[in-house]
Amino acid sequence: DSGVTQTPKHLITATGQRVTLRCSPRSGDLSVYWYQQSLDQGLQFLIQYYNGEERAKGNILERFSAQQFPDLHSELNLSSLELGDSALYFCASSVGYGWSNTGELFFGEGSRLTVL
Amino acid sequence: GQNIDQPTEMTATEGAIVQINCTYQTSGFNGLFWYQQHAGEAPTFLSYNVLDGLEEKGRFSSFLSRSKGYSYLLLKELQMKDSASYLCAVRDLNRDDKIIFGKGTRLHILP
Secondary structure: OOOOEEEOOEEEEOOOOOEEEEEEOOOOOOEEEEEEEOOOOOOEEEEEEEOOEEEEEOOOOOOEEEEEOOOOOEEEEEOOOOHHHOEEEEEEEEOOOHHHOOOOOEEOOOEEEEEO | OOEEEOOOEEEEEOOOOEEEEEEEEOOOEEEEEEEEEOOOOOOEEEEEEOOOEEEEEOOEEEEEEOOOOEEEEEEOOOOHHHOEEEEEEEEEOOOOOEEEEOOOEEEEEEO
16 A cells, blocks of 8 residues: 555546545655556656645646645646546656656555546 | 666566666656556655665666766566666656656566
8 A cells, every 4th residue: 555545546527527636645755746648558647736825737638737735735627538548547646846856756556537 | 758677578587687778868867766657556766866876675777877878777586576668758857847757668567
């Protein structure tokens, strides 16, 4: 158990819909990362937050958005869903940010999204 | 930008040794991770190299050469449970703290 909690574990929805994925980082971790992993693909970096602020952005679609709340949990919002958005979405947390961040990423179990 | 390359698949025999290579090109390198990921599961941390050289941790060792943009993961005394994908990831501190993953190497262990 990494200490990172993601909900829901599985989600099935239709095209055009909107979903919210939730992540609670490990106790004491201030950084949260979101990754997308499609079938047979690597982990695609989406976005990173540190202590409530966005710090790095990857290839995140405009239909996707995220935020980190004062209690440090994070949510990833996916809207106008398309078939190609079906993937495993991972959240990971780490202690710090930048040069203060000497630790590893701890991953949650992921949220498997299926768009029909 | 970043570019991380590793072989797509490798096959090895139980009890043997295998080396998985990773080459990278980044604008601001600050460390390289290796993660193990079983199908459908979360990646789990194996190693983190910041300085050049070899770091050993049980059956697994990781090597880094920053000047060559090269790393490898060495797995000894292979076990069937080592069948998994091995992900190389680079931390880039050039203006932000992105951790970018390669596509992973799927390792098959034969009895």
